[in-house]
Amino acid sequence: MSHSLEHILFMKLKDLNESEFKELxxxxxELKTLPGVLIISFGKNLCVDRSGGYNYGYRVLFEDPKDLDTYGPHPTHEEFKVILNKYRVDPPIVSDYLIPRVNKENCK
Structure with missing residues (x-):
């Protein structure tokens, strides 16, 4: 059975104003256009009482686990990390795990 990969980050960021949020x-x-990226979501954590201070979440669904290897060093991702690090309070918690195969046709 082939798999897709979920890449999840729990982040502690400073409170973002509207222009900072828009920058991210x-x-x-732009990251959504990279090869193998099916879905990206990013937002403020609504579960503040159990968040451990991690106030933002970021999720990328990759069609194939190998797509993470292309995504990581991609120049657009490197630019994203530079922007993100301006607002980061602590290092993120990262979780990568396999799920049943998803492709562009069945993830809309």
Whole structure:
């Protein structure tokens, strides 16, 4: 059975104003065009009482686990990390795990 990969980050970021949030989300829109990226979501954590201070979440669904190897060093991802690090309070918690295979046709 082939698999897809979920890449999840739990992040502690400073409180973002509207322009800072837009800076991040604009770069995320660019990341959505990278090979193998099916879905990206990013947002403020609504579960503050059990968040451990991790106030933002970021999720990428890759069609194939190998797509993470292309995504990681991609220049657009490197630009995203530079922007993200301006607002980061602590290192993120990262979780990568396999799920049943998803492709562009069945993830819409």
């Amino acid at each position: 989300t604009d770069k995320i829109e």
